[in-house]
Each structure stands twice: as C-alpha cells, then as structure tokens.
Amino acid sequence: MAIQKTSLVDIAIDRIKSYIYEHNLKPNDKFFSEKELINKLQVSRTVIREALISLQAVGILQVKSGGGVYVAEPKLDPIHTILKHRYSTYGVKIKELMQTREIIELGALRLIIENQIDVDIDHLKALNDSYYETIMKNEDTKKYDRLFHESLIKATQNTTYCTFAEMVNEYFSLVKINEKEDGLLLAYKQHDEMIEAIRERSLQRAQQVMKKHFEPIFYLIHQMEDNK
Amino acid sequence: MAIQKTSLVDIAIDRIKSYIYEHNLKPNDKFFSEKELINKLQVSRTVIREALISLQAVGILQVKSGGGVYVAEPKLDPIHTILKHRYSTYGVKIKELMQTREIIELGALRLIIENQIDVDIDHLKALNDSYYETIMKNEDTKKYDRLFHESLIKATQNTTYCTFAEMVNEYFSLVKINEKEDGLLLAYKQHDEMIEAIRERSLQRAQQVMKKHFEPIFYLIHQMEDNK
DNA sequence: TAAATAAAATTGGTCTGACAATATTATACC
DNA sequence: GGTATAATATTGTCAGACCAATTTTATTTA
Numbered sequence: 391m392a393i394q395k396t397s398l399v400d401i402a403i404d405r406i407k408s409y410i411y412e413h414n415l416k417p418n419d420k421f422f423s424e425k426e427l428i429n430k431l432q433v434s435r436t437v438i439r440e441a442l443i444s445l446q447a448v449g450i451l452q453v454k455s456g457g458g459v460y461v462a463e464p465k466l467d468p469i470h471t472i473l474k475h476r477y478s479t480y481g482v483k484i485k486e487l488m489q490t491r492e493i494i495e496l497g498a499l500r501l502i503i504e505n506q507i508d509v510d511i512d513h514l515k516a517l518n519d520s521y522y523e524t525i526m527k528n529e530d531t532k533k534y535d536r537l538f539h540e541s542l543i544k545a546t547q548n549t550t551y552c553t554f555a556e557m558v559n560e561y562f563s564l565v566k567i568n569e570k571e572d573g574l575l576l577a578y579k580q581h582d583e584m585i586e587a588i589r590e591r592s593l594q595r596a597q598q599v600m601k602k603h604f605e606p607i608f609y610l611i612h613q614m615e616d617n618k
Numbered sequence: 619m620a621i622q623k624t625s626l627v628d629i630a631i632d633r634i635k636s637y638i639y640e641h642n643l644k645p646n647d648k649f650f651s652e653k654e655l656i657n658k659l660q661v662s663r664t665v666i667r668e669a670l671i672s673l674q675a676v677g678i679l680q681v682k683s684g685g686g687v688y689v690a691e692p693k694l695d696p697i698h699t700i701l702k703h704r705y706s707t708y709g710v711k712i713k714e715l716m717q718t719r720e721i722i723e724l725g726a727l728r729l730i731i732e733n734q735i736d737v738d739i740d741h742l743k744a745l746n747d748s749y750y751e752t753i754m755k756n757e758d759t760k761k762y763d764r765l766f767h768e769s770l771i772k773a774t775q776n777t778t779y780c781t782f783a784e785m786v787n788e789y790f791s792l793v794k795i796n797e798k799e800d801g802l803l804l805a806y807k808q809h810d811e812m813i814e815a816i817r818e819r820s821l822q823r824a825q826q827v828m829k830k831h832f833e834p835i836f837y838l839i840h841q842m843e844d845n846k
Numbered sequence: 847t848a849a850a851t852a853a854a855a856t857t858g859g860t861c862t863g864a865c866a867a868t869a870t871t872a873t874a875c876c
Numbered sequence: 877g878g879t880a881t882a883a884t885a886t887t888g889t890c891a892g893a894c895c896a897a898t899t900t901t902a903t904t905t906a
Contacts, residue, residue, distance in 0.1 A: 397683070397859065399671070411706050423886060434861045436664075439887090443627070443668045447675035448696055450703045455625070456868030456887050464704040468676055469697055475678050476692040476781075478639050486778035489733075493725030493779070500724070501717060550714035550789075551721070553704075558782055625888065651857060662890045667858085683858050684897030 398433050402441035405431060407450065410461060421451060421459040466553070470560045477564045484565055485611045491562060492604045494555050495539065496597050499584075501546040503593040509545045511589055517541060518581040525574045538581055573606050626661050630669035633659060635678065638689060645691040649679060652687070694781070698788045705792045712793055713839045719790060720832045722783050723767065724825050727812075729774040731821040737773045739817055745769060746809040753802045766809055801834055 406427070415421070422430065427438045442459060445451040452462040502509060521534035543555045580603045587596035634655070643649070650658060655666045670687060673679040680690040704710075730737060749762035771783045808831045815824035 399859080414706075417707060425886075436860060436862090440668060440671045440859095442887095444671050444675040447672040448699050448703070450699075453887070454869080456885085457870075458886060462703075464700070464707050468700055471676050471678070472692070472696050475676070475690075478642075479645055479692050480777075482778055486776045489729060489776055490779045490782060493721070493728065496728070497721030497725060500721065505717075548714045548717055549708075550710055551718045554718060554782060554786055557785065561778075627888080653857075664889060664891090668888095670858095681858070682898080684856080685899075686857065 398437045399440045399444065402427075402431055402433060402437055403444055406441060406445060410450065415461045417461050417463040419461045421461055423458055466556060466560060469557060473557070473561050474564055477561065482561065482565060485608070485615070487558075487562055487565060488604065488607055488611065490558055492601070494558055495542065495604075496600055498543050498546050498551070498555070499588070499596045499600060500593060501548055501551065502542075502588060503591050503596065505546075506591065507545065507547055509588055511585060514538065514541055514545075514585050514588075515582075518578060518585065521581065522578050525578060531574055535577065542584075576606075577603065626665045627668045627672070630655075630659055630661060630665055631672055634669060634673060638678065643689045645689050647689045649687040649689055694784060694788060697785060701785070701789045702792055705789065710789065710793060713836070713843070715786075715790055715793060716832065716835055716839065718786055720829070722786055723770065723832075724828055726771050726774050726779070726783070727816070727824045727828060728821060729776055729779065730770075730816060731819050731824065733774075734819065735773060735775055737816055739813060742766065742769055742773075742813050742816075743810075746806060746813065749809065750806050753806060759802055763805065770812075804834075805831065 409415075410421075424435060424438050424442070427442075428435055431438065442451060442453055446453050446462070447468065449462050449465050449468045452460045454460065501507070517534055517538045521531060521538060523529075524531045524534055540559075543552055546552070580599050583599045584596055584603075587593075587599060637643075638649075652663060652666050652670070655670075656663055659666065670679060670681055674681050674690070675696065677690050677693050677696045680688045682688065729735070745762055745766045749759060749766060751757075752759045752762055768787075771780055774780070808827050811827045812824055812831075815821075815827060
C-alpha cells in the first residue's frame with residue numbers, strides 16, 4: 391500500500407511537469423484537456439484543475455477558457471510577481487541594487503569588448519540622440535535612457551545574460567527613486583563617450599565612463615542615507 | 619453593470635495580493651481562512667481555492683492542511699521552477715551561462731575590493747583547504763569549490779547581489795557539464811591567489827586570477843562546440 | 847493548580863454533479 | 877468554396893458532501 395504523504399495535487403503537478411519535459415513539449419503545443427487528464431491520472435476534476443492553475447501561475451501551462459490547455463511561452467511575469475513579494479517583504483537596499491546594476495552594465499561592456507562583438511554603433515547613437523532631444527524639449531527622458539542601457543546589454547548577444555539583467559531591472563522598477571534633473575546633459579555625453587570607447591574596443595575607458603555615469607546616483611544615495 | 623472580462627479567480631488573486639501589500643502583511647502572518655475569504659469576496663469555495671493555490675505556486679501564500687493560510691516566506695524555489703521550464707524550452711548556451719557566471723564573480727571581487735569590505739579571509743582559506751583535502755583524498759571536490767565561490771559572493775555583503783547570483787547558480791545547476799579531473803590543483807592555487815589578492819585589495823590581480831580560473835572551462839566549451 | 851488526555855470544532859483536501867460561458871468543429875446554405 | 881449557423885467540446889463557477897489534518901476546548905488525572 392502506498393503512503394500518500396504529498397497531496398494529490400502535488401503529485402499531479404509533478405506528473406504533468408514530467409510529461410512535458412520527457413516528451414519535450416514546446417510552447418503553444420496543445421496539452422491534454424481536463425477530461426483527458428482525469429482519465430490519465432485517475433483523479434477528480436478538482437485535483438486536475440488545481441494542478442493546472444498552479445502550473446499556470448508559474449508560467450508552464452496556459453489554460454484558455456473553453457479552448458483547452460497549452461504549453462506556455464516562458465515569460466518573466468511570474469518572476470516579477472515573486473520578486474515583488476520579496477521586495478515587499480524584505481525591502482531592498484537601493485544601494486545594493488544600484489551596485490548590482492553597475493556590475494551588470496560593466497560586465498556587459500566587458501562581454502562586448504573582450505569577445506569583440508560587432509555592435510550596432512549607429513543604433514546606440516540614434517538612441518542617445520533621441521535622449522538628447524527629450525532633454526532639450528524638456529520631455530520625459532527616462533525612456534531613451536532605459537533604451538540605451540537595454541541596448542547595451544542586448545549588444546552582448548548573450549541571451550542568458552540579458553535574461554538575468556532583465557530580472558534585475560524588473561526588481562529595479564519596483565523601487566522609486568527621485569532622480570535629479572540636472573546632469574542629464576552630462577549623462578548624454580557619457581553615453582556618447584561609452585559608444586566611442588566601444589568602437590575603440592577600449593574596455594578600461596568604457597568601464598571608467600560607466601562608473602562615472604553611476605557616480606551621481608551613488609552620491610544621491612549616500613546623501614539619503616546620511617539624512618535619515 | 620460591470621463587464622467581467624477576467625475570471626473570478628484572477629480577480630480574487632488580485633484582491634488577495636492587494637490586501638497583503640496594502641496591509642503590509644509579513645511572512646508567517648496568519649491570513650484569512652477559506653471560509654472567511656468566501657464571505658469577504660462573495661465567491662464560491664472553488665474560486666477561493668484556485669486563487670490560493672495559484673498564490674501558493676508563486677510563493678506568496680502557504681496553505682497548511684487543516685491549519686489555515688499563511689503569508690509565505692519569499693523563497694527562490696518558484697523561480698527555480700520557472701527557470702527550469704525556460705531551460706527545458708529554450709535550452710541554454712553553456713557558453714553564455716559561463717560568461718554570465720564569470721561576470722558575476724568578477725563583479726563580486728570588484729564590490730569587495732572597491733568598497734573595502736572586510737572579508738573573513740580565514741574562512742575562505744579554510745574552505746580552500748578542505749577543497750585541497752578532497753582533491754588529495756580523491757573525493758568529490760565539487761562541494762567545496764562551490765562553497766568557496768558562494769562565500770566569495772556572500773562576502774560582498776550585498777544581499778541583492780547574492781540573490782541574483784543565486785538565481786544564476788540555480789540555472790547553472792540544471793546544466794550538466796563534464797568536468798575534467800586534471801587542473802584541480804591549479805584551481806586550488808588560483809583560489810589561494812585570489813584570497814591573497816583580496817587581502818592586498820588588488821582588484822586587477824584578483825580579477826586576472828579569476829579570469830585564468832575560468833579559462834579551462836571556456837577552452838572545454840570551445841572544444842565541445844568544435845566537435846559538434 | 848498544572849499537565850496530560852480526550853472530545854469537539856475548525857480548516858483544508860478530494861470527490862461528485864450540475865450548469866454557464868467560451869472556443870472549436872461540423873453542418874447547412876448560398 | 878465561402879459564410880453563417882448549429883452542434884460539440886472545453887473551461888469557469890457553483891453547491892454540497894465527506895474525509896483528513898490541525899487546532900481549540902473540555903475533561904481527566906496527578
């Protein structure tokens with residue numbers, strides 16, 4: 391006689407996951423319907439439904455109302471949910487997060503230059519030009535700044551690195567930070583200098599500029615910490 | 619009259635999450651029971667249960683059989699599940715992952731040295747000594763190697779950085795890589811040299827050794843790519 | 847009175863059956 | 877063949893029941 395230490399739902403979840411991986415199912419593949427799973431696993435519809443709901447929550451399955459069950463496209467949304475919970479519980483030291491971001495960006499420069507990756511310099515320049523325009527027009531500058539840094543990460547052509555960098559940025563998006571309005575032009579120039587350094591394949595120069603680029607933020611954080 | 623575009627379960631999930639965050643509930647706080655939620659949200663037990671299951675899957679709630687519902691301690695387990703799905707779907711270029719790991723470790727050295735963090739040198743030495751012993755005794759070396767690198771990350775005293783590094787390592791644990799048995803002694807010496815470099819606060823030297831430390835792995839990867 | 851034990855109440859786990867809402871498929875029509 | 881319609885399949889929600897695990901309360905005992 392078998393000892394049922396875990397719940398039926400957990401068992402169902404395990405068996406469904408195993409099936410997906412052993413049969414190498416890919417995103418958007420149609421999966422079994424609830425009824426089929428009931429027959430296959432010999433449990434009630436309740437158990438099947440709760441297993442499906444659970445697998446949907448972590449982005450493994452996608453249940454379409456009236457349309458059936460499908461293997462889901464891996465998204466970072468559930469991770470965002472999880473990080474949000476973590477943030478809400480532990481909080482996050484803004485300084486720690488900025489240090490992490492700095493390391494990620496310095497690392498991107500290293501990956502690009504040491505591996506001699508071909509970078510679309512014009513694209514970076516175009517983004518930075520748009521950034522310049524928003525500064526001049528006194529519009530919202532955040533968008534193009536973010537795009538510039540994102541493009542820098544993507545330029546590594548390392549999708550794994552991009553994924554994790556994206557997670558860090560997701561985490562960052564949960565934090566509110568008052569940004570100073572001065573220094574925008576300086577940031578623009580630093581972007582430009584980074585592009586130049588990348589073109590020259592000078593890691594040291596690129597990283598030096600990047601560190602300068604982060605300095606005002608750390609100065610701000612330092613001030614905040616002193617004030618409290 | 620309201621249009622019900624999302625499912626009741628999704629609405630329940632949102633309302634429960636909102637309640638947790640707005641009331642600033644912390645891990646291990648007792649949450650409402652199913653019955654209470656039924657009265658509160660005016661939906662069937664099915665809907666409540668599916669919402670709870672979903673929130674449990676992403677590590678926000680913990681449902682204890684017979685004991686009630688609690689706010690969960692943030693864990694990385696759900697993220698591990700998600701990354702595993704991602705890995706199984708897209709695969710992961712081992713080279714990309716190792717590059718990411720290298721960046722993380724180089725970054726750790728930078729954080730430690732530039733911020734002049736006090737590092738427990740003796741602890742690192744002790745771990746490396748244990749590593750040495752397992753080499754000599756021809757036992758499993760992986761454990762102490764992993765502990766050494768983990769300690770290096772933790773030495774940054776940047777918990778945010780540690781969290782993300784842990785995710786990368788979780789991802790790494792999914793990948794099987796044949797490691798060569800030679801070069802273990804070299805690795806031991808490199809660990810030791812890193813410790814020395816940290817003690818001297820020499821970022822350049824520490825990073826140089828770390829890069830040397832990763833070289834054989836990249837060489838291996840390079841060979842594998844050539845062979846296929 | 848305090849601790850150990852037993853009973854009761856609470857709470858989550860699973861099952862069944864039913865009907866509604868939605869998506870897919872088959873059919874009839876032009 | 878294409879389109880509108882009907883039939884079918886599938887998921888969403890509800891209600892009620894019973895079991896299992898846990899907690900609370902009551903009772904007994906030292």
